[in-house]
Amino acid sequence: MKTLRDKYCIVGVGETEYSRSSRRTTRAMAVEAIRKAIIDAGLKAADVDGMLDYQGGDSTLANSVASDLGIRFNFYMDVMGGGSSTEALVGLAMGAIEAGMCNTVAIYRSMNGYSEFRIGGTGARAAQPVRGLDLAQVPYGMRSAGQSFAPTFMRHMYEYGTTSEQVAHVRVAHSKHASQNPKALLKERVTVQDVLNSRWIVKPLHLLDCCLETDNATCIIVTSVERARDLKPRPVYIMGVAGRVSKPRLDFHWAHGPISRVAGYYAKDIVFPQAGITPEDIDVTGSYDAFTFTTMLQLEEYGFCKKGEGGAYVSSGIIELGGKRPNNTSGSHLCEGYTHGMSMVIENVRQLRGTVDDYCPRAAEGVHTYDYSPGRCRQVKDAEISMNLGWAMPATGSALIMRR
Amino acid sequence: MPQPVQYRGMTLIVPDNDSEWKEFYEHARAHRLVVRKCNACGLMRYPPTHACPWCMDLGWTWQEVSGRGTIYSYEIVAHAIQPGFKELTPYAVVLVELDEQRGRPTADEALRVIANLVKPDFTPEPEANVAIGKRVRVVFQDLADHMALPQFTLTEEPAQGRVWRLPG
Ligand SMILES: [Zn+2]
Numbered sequence: 001m002k003t004l005r006d007k008y009c010i011v012g013v014g015e016t017e018y019s020r021s022s023r024r025t026t027r028a029m030a031v032e033a034i035r036k037a038i039i040d041a042g043l044k045a046a047d048v049d050g051m052l053d054y055q056g057g058d059s060t061l062a063n064s065v066a067s068d069l070g071i072r073f074n075f076y077m078d079v080m081g082g083g084s085s086t087e088a089l090v091g092l093a094m095g096a097i098e099a100g101m102c103n104t105v106a107i108y109r110s111m112n113g114y115s116e117f118r119i120g121g122t123g124a125r126a127a128q129p130v131r132g133l134d135l136a137q138v139p140y141g142m143r144s145a146g147q148s149f150a151p152t153f154m155r156h157m158y159e160y161g162t163t164s165e166q167v168a169h170v171r172v173a174h175s176k177h178a179s180q181n182p183k184a185l186l187k188e189r190v191t192v193q194d195v196l197n198s199r200w201i202v203k204p205l206h207l208l209d210c211c212l213e214t215d216n217a218t219c220i221i222v223t224s225v226e227r228a229r230d231l232k233p234r235p236v237y238i239m240g241v242a243g244r245v246s247k248p249r250l251d252f253h254w255a256h257g258p259i260s261r262v263a264g265y266y267a268k269d270i271v272f273p274q275a276g277i278t279p280e281d282i283d284v285t286g287s288y289d290a291f292t293f294t295t296m297l298q299l300e301e302y303g304f305c306k307k308g309e310g311g312a313y314v315s316s317g318i319i320e321l322g323g324k325r326p327n328n329t330s331g332s333h334l335c336e337g338y339t340h341g342m343s344m345v346i347e348n349v350r351q352l353r354g355t356v357d358d359y360c361p362r363a364a365e366g367v368h369t370y371d372y373s374p375g376r377c378r379q380v381k382d383a384e385i386s387m388n389l390g391w392a393m394p395a396t397g398s399a400l401i402m403r404r
Numbered sequence: 405m406p407q408p409v410q411y412r413g414m415t416l417i418v419p420d421n422d423s424e425w426k427e428f429y430e431h432a433r434a435h436r437l438v439v440r441k442c443n444a445c446g447l448m449r450y451p452p453t454h455a456c457p458w459c460m461d462l463g464w465t466w467q468e469v470s471g472r473g474t475i476y477s478y479e480i481v482a483h484a485i486q487p488g489f490k491e492l493t494p495y496a497v498v499l500v501e502l503d504e505q506r507g508r509p510t511a512d513e514a515l516r517v518i519a520n521l522v523k524p525d526f527t528p529e530p531e532a533n534v535a536i537g538k539r540v541r542v543v544f545q546d547l548a549d550h551m552a553l554p555q556f557t558l559t560e561e562p563a564q565g566r567v568w569r570l571p572g
Binding site for chain 2: 120121122129130131132133135136137138139140141142143144147150151152154155157158199200201202203204248249251252254255256257258259
């Protein structure tokens, strides 16, 4: 597989407030997030000549967003797609620049994910008629993401003895990290027992196994190493990227097992050879935590532990701040707020810059205490290489490896 | 011909020009579970698709299957999303592996179907009776003159392999 290792960078990131009631349009939020990312990169609007965004009929297209900011395009595209689009669009941005189509691409996702279009199928999505492939599952009361993914985790429990208690540790770790994050919606640390005591949503998932639907917009700016050289922030180099890699039979992935296997099984063989490294070289991970168990499945599939040992791995302390390889240091979808995958990449960019926005007074200058008690620091000391594990569903995933 | 079918607050749409589900549901209304069988390689597939995923041949015929199988995985919905399902909670959604074509053409492939696990009156089978490995057979829930939903119900046959359900 061809590699563009270290030729492209992420130079700017930005996001709006995470809330459950934005009281404004996705256009307004997108403009704010993109503007912040442009300023973060030390760029001007005229320097951004490419744009990519993703959505599911719930957002504003690039044409109006860019015009608000005075951006003229050499390239833009609006993509239909859900989770795991983040990493895939980073790769597409690199491709567009490599092809000479443009120089700098802003990638955004803007969604009133709680107050307007809820992913789970309630809110504005509730009245949609059922047709086509949806007929294979929706008439059976299987519509939301939790309902669509739960049999994957159930089968993993059957095959490997994985327990609810083990994956509850993912929530525990992410809540610990959110307690160091001023942006997080849920800053309170929880225990394994809190997760197990929370009400059932769809067995084997408790309420606290599920992420937090949120209103927000997020933005990531990609450019070439040459363009990044004279910019203000320390560039974060892209070592490898795999986008929207699928299992066989994406129409109905249940037909082609093992169903406890997820798409990372295929993506790992693209992204690690591109980067020329192994999981052991990664200092911090960001996984798509739509649910506690999605993090477990992905860490396992990408080889951070053996297949089937994900439960033991995520409950070992390794994934917590202060552990060997912290995961989702912002608190991410479970605790910070749901962003459809963007925030875990943004967080890793800040980790690699050394300027995570925690409660350390001089965080912006890269001065941290590394005191991981509540309300303090969440910077990983000397983080050099990060990896993102993007998820759309058990059968579709993406990956991104970055270095400072 | 087919009007939209109302079921538990949902509008199920199978238009006249539908080339995947229309005949499938007509067979189901006659209480036959059918899948598509490739005219070239003979392998069966579900849900209905237009080319063979193994040999790409476009030719196929409807093939009736026994409707007998084993619960391969499942979930118990405690918090319904669709309003029409709230009165049914907790209800089981099962992934059933049919007896035909198990482990073919490769070891991890099979004809698998999503449905509810129901009692003869189509109310949910109690959660304590739902487990991986239990044997089931298809039953048909008539929704309209031209449409029935395949569902599954437990049988008295001995379980296949290890029987397991979520502890608690
Ligand atoms: Zn064939």
